[in-house]
Amino acid sequence: MPSRKLFGNLRQIAGVSKVETQGATVRQAIETLCANDTALRDAILMDDHLRPYVRVMIDGHDIELAQGLVTLVGAEDQIAVFPPMAGG
Amino acid sequence: MDGWAGKILDIDLSSGSVKTYPLDEKVARLFVGGRGLGARMLWDEVGPEVEPLSPDNVLIFTTGPLTATGYQTSNRFSVTTKSPLTGTVLDANSGGFWGMQFKKTGYDALIVRGRAEKPVYIEIKPTGVTINDAQPLWGKRVREVTQALGQNDHRRNVLCIGPAGENLGRMAAIMNDGQRSLARGGPGAVMGSKNLKAIVVEGKQRPGIDDDERFKFMLYETRKLLRASPLTSQALPEFGTVVMMNIVNNIGALPTRNHQQTQFEGAEAISGETLTEKYLVKNASCWACPIGCTRISKTDKVEAEGPEFETTWAFGAQCGIDDLAAIIEANALCNDFGLDTISVGSTIACAMELVEKGKLDADLHFGRADLLAPTIEAIAYRRELGSDLAEGSLRLATKYGLPELSMSVKGLEMPAYDPRGMQGQGLLYATSNRGACHMRGNMLGLEVLGLPKLIDRFQVQGKSSYVILHQNSSAAIDSLVICKFTNMGVADEYFARTLTAVTGIPYSTGDLIKVGERVWNIERLYNLREGFTRADDTLPPRLLNEPVADGPSKGWVSKLEPMLKEYYRARGWDEQWVPKPKKLAELELVNLMEAAR
Numbered sequence: 001m002p003s004r005k006l007f008g009n010l011r012q013i014a015g016v017s018k019v020e021t022q023g024a025t026v027r028q029a030i031e032t033l034c035a036n037d038t039a040l041r042d043a044i045l046m047d048d049h050l051r052p053y054v055r056v057m058i059d060g061h062d063i064e065l066a067q068g069l070v071t072l073v074g075a076e077d078q079i080a081v082f083p084p085m086a087g088g
Numbered sequence: 089m090d091g092w093a094g095k096i097l098d099i100d101l102s103s104g105s106v107k108t109y110p111l112d113e114k115v116a117r118l119f120v121g122g123r124g125l126g127a128r129m130l131w132d133e134v135g136p137e138v139e140p141l142s143p144d145n146v147l148i149f150t151t152g153p154l155t156a157t158g159y160q161t162s163n164r165f166s167v168t169t170k171s172p173l174t175g176t177v178l179d180a181n182s183g184g185f186w187g188m189q190f191k192k193t194g195y196d197a198l199i200v201r202g203r204a205e206k207p208v209y210i211e212i213k214p215t216g217v218t219i220n221d222a223q224p225l226w227g228k229r230v231r232e233v234t235q236a237l238g239q240n241d242h243r244r245n246v247l248c249i250g251p252a253g254e255n256l257g258r259m260a261a262i263m264n265d266g267q268r269s270l271a272r273g274g275p276g277a278v279m280g281s282k283n284l285k286a287i288v289v290e291g292k293q294r295p296g297i298d299d300d301e302r303f304k305f306m307l308y309e310t311r312k313l314l315r316a317s318p319l320t321s322q323a324l325p326e327f328g329t330v331v332m333m334n335i336v337n338n339i340g341a342l343p344t345r346n347h348q349q350t351q352f353e354g355a356e357a358i359s360g361e362t363l364t365e366k367y368l369v370k371n372a373s374c375w376a377c378p379i380g381c382t383r384i385s386k387t388d389k390v391e392a393e394g395p396e397f398e399t400t401w402a403f404g405a406q407c408g409i410d411d412l413a414a415i416i417e418a419n420a421l422c423n424d425f426g427l428d429t430i431s432v433g434s435t436i437a438c439a440m441e442l443v444e445k446g447k448l449d450a451d452l453h454f455g456r457a458d459l460l461a462p463t464i465e466a467i468a469y470r471r472e473l474g475s476d477l478a479e480g481s482l483r484l485a486t487k488y489g490l491p492e493l494s495m496s497v498k499g500l501e502m503p504a505y506d507p508r509g510m511q512g513q514g515l516l517y518a519t520s521n522r523g524a525c526h527m528r529g530n531m532l533g534l535e536v537l538g539l540p541k542l543i544d545r546f547q548v549q550g551k552s553s554y555v556i557l558h559q560n561s562s563a564a565i566d567s568l569v570i571c572k573f574t575n576m577g578v579a580d581e582y583f584a585r586t587l588t589a590v591t592g593i594p595y596s597t598g599d600l601i602k603v604g605e606r607v608w609n610i611e612r613l614y615n616l617r618e619g620f621t622r623a624d625d626t627l628p629p630r631l632l633n634e635p636v637a638d639g640p641s642k643g644w645v646s647k648l649e650p651m652l653k654e655y656y657r658a659r660g661w662d663e664q665w666v667p668k669p670k671k672l673a674e675l676e677l678v679n680l681m682e683a684a685r
Contacts, residue, residue, distance in 0.1 A: 088332065
């Protein structure tokens, strides 16, 4: 079962930093995670798309450069979700 | 000249003379202020024969036409000098309050030359300019000096050096308003070499604004954009810059143990999330800044501003240390001694690897948080091995026989992104005129955060055009001078329109970016005149030759050479990185070329 890490304010909204989720794609994994948490869903998704500047990575690789939300997720994959961030 | 004060203050500490002369209007139009104006003035003032720590080097403090107007983040200022760490052109800029206050004294720039016989401080007030005895302050730390000279954020502001600058440490910073720093490249050592402890400013003059109605509209528009952006209204205020720790670690680009690895197992413990949860007291802001990214943190030992991401990385992952309290305390110590945290952290990491490799016999080991504070103090006072470390990582590693262990470009230590996992970042570092610097362009935004769009961080072909665009834009913003974080929510176009409203000179977005390109090119000409060559546009051998062992960047090295070739061509420079005559004509820099050769 893929594990999923949350960062920044998503962690505060969900109340956890790491969870295990089900789903063959990133979208399914997110929907499973947010099934009972509309605040978390709103923080990640907008009209079924990722909110601007929210980054989702599988094992350190951004899904935007793969197949986006329909990117397949393997059983051992780590999904990381980052809220909008800035700095340097 | 609306926007600009129209005057330059020139103080010779050798003779005690104080002069004022007008700002050249053409220079102002072409270079604007801040970094650009500083680079143009340094070109005339300091040639290749001048040693950085000699009385003939100068410190040029500059503001810009937007400074103190009340435009969002118009608090920043620059110092320009020849760097004692790198020998290159150097500018460093800082926020807080001092820059705003200096502009209100009625000057665009202050040039300090010569060397005082005894320690002095300069005071610039509406009643005049004085050079005062600073012997009782010599040896004192930054906080004490700042308080002793009467710091008051909105009325009287203090800029000073700490013991590191007095002891001519090449990583010494100039500090303003207590805990803000003009950090990189050792400007504090130049100030120390002049026996100049502090500059105190009190001003009452407001900069003129050409079109008040249009300016107010730009204030309104900018405020709206900053509020609307999740980056400037939410991300930066909530977690500060340290929030970068986990994402950079996640992609495998967080330099660890002197760049021996690219992921740190202790990243979570030193992350922005942990800082906010355990140590954050409150946020703070610079003058006229609605973003408020500053963090006030508290441990059992200190309560202080920061630490920023770069600092947390330098004393954290780069030294293999996961003790955030120790890092907060190391940051506070560096601020109080007047030291650049990036260079100091990376130099300590370099020493740790020299010990690991058996080249240096010292009690410095990766992971040892207890060694940070005593090592920083030894650097500030140049005690024992601290004296070698105070020279920076390149001189240290060279002395102990492994110069390749210095993770620097042109002698300036690299910030917190491993070029093997961010190819564009490597090109940015290699070509930066002041040495490795993350503030000369926001490749983090493009390669990781998707700002304004995501590009493949491993892509090589075509990367140079992005790097050039960002370098030019950042040079322009540094010349206004405003905070680059404003640019996270507000496009360059708005800055050009604001500059037009303030000065009455029509600047298009293209004109503003052209200012940045001009600044980049005059800096390059300066380095060329100093004897730097194409060979200096490079990265440490480790990053070019040692593939990342594991993680998301596994197998990658920096593919710098093909990017460099593309870069020079796109810049309009020849293969030896000399700007071509056509480019110089386009930038109105033709008359400088002969001297550069």
